[in-house]
Amino acid sequence: MAGIMMALFHPAIQAQTPAAESPQAEAAEPDPAFQWEGRITNPSISKAELSHLLVPLTKQQLESVSGEWLKIVQDKTSEISLLQAERVRNPAEVRDERVNRIVSLVEQRARLLERYTLVVDSLERKGGDEALVNELRAYRSSILYEETSLASAGALAGSLLAWLGRRDGGIAVLLSITVAIIALGAIIFVARLARGGARFWIGRRTSLSKLLQNFLVGAFYWLFILVGLLVVLSAIDIDITPLFAVIGGASFILAFAFQDTLGNLASGLMIMINQPFDEGDFIEVGGVAGTVQKVSIVGTTIATPDNKIIVVPNKNVWGNVIVNASASDIRRVDLTFGASYDDPIQAVLETINGVVSAHPKILEDPAPQVQANELSASSVNYICRPWVRSDDYIDVYWDLTRQVKEAFDKNGLSMPYPQQDVHLKHVPAN
Numbered sequence: 001m002a003g004i005m006m007a008l009f010h011p012a013i014q015a016q017t018p019a020a021e022s023p024q025a026e027a028a029e030p031d032p033a034f035q036w037e038g039r040i041t042n043p044s045i046s047k048a049e050l051s052h053l054l055v056p057l058t059k060q061q062l063e064s065v066s067g068e069w070l071k072i073v074q075d076k077t078s079e080i081s082l083l084q085a086e087r088v089r090n091p092a093e094v095r096d097e098r099v100n101r102i103v104s105l106v107e108q109r110a111r112l113l114e115r116y117t118l119v120v121d122s123l124e125r126k127g128g129d130e131a132l133v134n135e136l137r138a139y140r141s142s143i144l145y146e147e148t149s150l151a152s153a154g155a156l157a158g159s160l161l162a163w164l165g166r167r168d169g170g171i172a173v174l175l176s177i178t179v180a181i182i183a184l185g186a187i188i189f190v191a192r193l194a195r196g197g198a199r200f201w202i203g204r205r206t207s208l209s210k211l212l213q214n215f216l217v218g219a220f221y222w223l224f225i226l227v228g229l230l231v232v233l234s235a236i237d238i239d240i241t242p243l244f245a246v247i248g249g250a251s252f253i254l255a256f257a258f259q260d261t262l263g264n265l266a267s268g269l270m271i272m273i274n275q276p277f278d279e280g281d282f283i284e285v286g287g288v289a290g291t292v293q294k295v296s297i298v299g300t301t302i303a304t305p306d307n308k309i310i311v312v313p314n315k316n317v318w319g320n321v322i323v324n325a326s327a328s329d330i331r332r333v334d335l336t337f338g339a340s341y342d343d344p345i346q347a348v349l350e351t352i353n354g355v356v357s358a359h360p361k362i363l364e365d366p367a368p369q370v371q372a373n374e375l376s377a378s379s380v381n382y383i384c385r386p387w388v389r390s391d392d393y394i395d396v397y398w399d400l401t402r403q404v405k406e407a408f409d410k411n412g413l414s415m416p417y418p419q420q421d422v423h424l425k426h427v428p429a430n
Helices: 002-008 023-027 047-054 059-089 097-125 132-150 152-166 172-204 210-235 241-257 259-274 316-319 345-358 391-408
Strands: 282-284 288-295 298-305 309-315 331-332 335-339 370-373 380-385 387-389
Touching: 047 097, 059 097, 059 132, 097 132, 172 210, 210 259, 210 288, 259 298, 259 316, 259 387, 282 298, 288 309, 298 316, 309 316, 331 391, 335 345, 335 391, 345 370, 345 380, 345 391, 387 391
Parallel strands: none
Antiparallel strands: 282 288, 288 298, 298 309, 331 387, 335 380, 370 380
């Protein structure tokens, strides 16, 4: 109670008590902001009206108004306490009409506390004395706690039922939840339509890679939903300012906690901007070879030829040598065939060239190369390097491997096994 009286008689509040008692104050021109002071402290004022009337008030004026609202709340609390004390002093039957009266007063006080809180919040935002703000809030918390701990089960149940039936209580909460759910569904529906439009528009920008297109479309989709949610929360009178404050205060901690994720995000953006590969390309990176499926904010998804799905962290991709086998329209097939030293070189070259020239998927320009390349330990090695379209690479590789072996067999040429000549020297016995 001492804290309450300090709040009521706080020096700043005393400075704002009506100055009509002073002759000088009577002669002074009235404060335009306080021409409707009686409306601000009217217990029946609506929350919307009160919110607008509080906007122009200064810190000093709000301290005076908060003192008035504290008095209003205290008077209503006194009525409740007197009835509660009367019920304790003179217990009645089960059906006690005083319980209904207490419930009604609690509901009236709940409306007053909502307006009281609006005033205190406005005072805090405008730089009001921190000690005064804390005392005003402490009074609100303490009366609610003490009444709840002392109230009977019947009174609590009655208060709950009354709150659920109030237009500004349970009904308002139910309406807000319903509006939020409907609005969320509408936001997602519109966001998907907008994403489709964005994908169509960005898709016409042929200079952008598919990976970058997908990233921009996804970022637009989630940004659209985020903005829509903020608009809906504001529309149902939910203060989103604390949310921004929490995010701002936690950003420094999150930067350390998610530094690996942020590193992967930065690497992913570098991949999308510099375009070392695109969706559908066959690449080799970090010991992994396969077809790129997608790049997220944390990793690159690669499907290997045997259909294993491998996710490589983006920083490992960007920090390694990237081999993109699909970057060019054409590729060279590198094959090596070994023939026996007993086989004529010209016959081997004509056989391989005949197979190469007969294959429909091998390009004439650039011209294929077929040459005797190495005299190895067991064979004469011939290189075969035809050029093909990138999509035909693996087919040509397999075809030439089979067809050259068949041509060697048909023409009587051999592909020797690894062999070694052993010379035995006879040493006469002594």
